[in-house]
Amino acid sequence: MNEAPQYPKRPGVINRFFRRTLWGEKMNLGAYMWGLQRVTGLILLVYLLLHLYILSSIFGGARTFDQTVAAVDHPLIKLLELGLLGTVVFHALNGLRLILMTLFVELDQKILAYGLGCATLIFVVVSIPFVW
Amino acid sequence: MTCYLLPIENPEARYTLHVLRFNPETDEKPYWRSYQVPFVSTMTVIEALEYLWDQGEYIAFRTNCREFTCGSCAMLINGKPQLACDTILQDDMRLEPLSRYGVLRDLVVDTEAIKKKLKDVKYWPVSANREKNFTVPPQVIDAYGQIYSRCIECACCLEACPASFNEASRFDGPMYALLLARAANHPLDAMNRIQQASERGIWACVSCFECADVCPLDLSPAKEVAKFRRKAITQSLKRPFTFRKDKRYE
Secondary structure, X not given: OOOOOOOOOOOOHHHHHHHHXXXXXXXXXXXXXXXXXXXXXXXXXXXXXXXXXXXXXXXXXXXXXXXXXXXXXXXXHHHHHHHHHHHHHHHHHHHXXXXXXXXXXXXXXXXXXXXXXXXXXXHHHHHHHHHO | OOOOOOOOOEEEEEEEEEEEEOOOOOOOOOEEEEEEEEEOOOOEHHHHHHHHHHOOOOOOOOOOOOOOOOOOXXXXXXXXXXXXXXXXXXXXEEEEOOXXXXXXXXXXXXXXXXXXXXXXXXXXXXXXXXXXXXXXXXXXXXHHHXXXXXXXXXXHHHHHOOOOOOOOOOOOOHHHHHHHHHHHOOOOEOOOHHHHXXXXXXXXXXXXXXXXXXXXXXXXXXXXXXXXXXXHHHHHHHOOOOHHHOOOOO
8 A cells, every 4th residue: 555645734732722622622621721821931931031131230240230120120120020020930830730730630620720820810819918 | 433422502693613534535635624513411422423424424433432442433523632422512623633644535544553562462461370379469450440450442542652753653642551550550560661661662651641531531641651661760770780681471
């Protein structure tokens, strides 16, 4: 038997996820959580590089560092800090959820997912007075 | 082809069905084509395709049992892998072949890769001592009846899995993990299935439970993967540094 012809190009995972959602066939909650875990991971990576860049201004002397810190002292940056806090907490708790699901198979992943969503939200709201 | 179409309830109401057609001998790339199907509230996608055959629209598709037992009619319906015999037709539905395998024609894909891999996996119980008498405990019979023997190997979970992109992926896929669990739970099986599962990439599973979501029989291969992982962790903790040296699986 001849080798089967290959499908010209398989749509990528992200493409398939979006297409399915747009066509009305929603994905499982866990799939969206997995996507969010990837996205928050990328955000944290970008933040880490930005963080190192800002800290590296200390090599320019105390005055340069003070100027850089003053430059980022802005309400918009505070808002972004809250977002960052939410991202960190979500990423950490979702990782914990995956470990728990491996160790305790009978746990309901949806309850865990909603729980971590609520925990993240509460953590961010409680942190507002400290960040602002 | 015989069409088992139920009486048409409303001849004026019609549904539109979009099918991704592709004939490798004549077409350069797949193309969408729309068809009109009469409205019948209980019509499945398979019945709609059979109706189109009767109308002279020869769309290639696989079907056999029509009662979600054989798994041959798996296809992407609105982008979601489902059995066509288990899906009620709705307006503006989009049918595509499974994208994981080569397309032979229209909605028919080449599933030889599955059969080849199943031989490689050795998912049947491999017994070291076939002559030994044994009694199967009732709980094993229950587990087989409720979980392991129900997989129809339709490949819907393989299609949905984001961690197993094709047959060459590091992670074989949820269906193979479930079949490995079936063999591992057999009382006569003598292979080290935990190590086999580890080598077959269960650690790459992202635990999204998409396989459980699309499974037409409501099985949960992701749970079997988690059980394998837990057993592997427990085994490693009990015998640190010896897990990788276990040569029972060759």
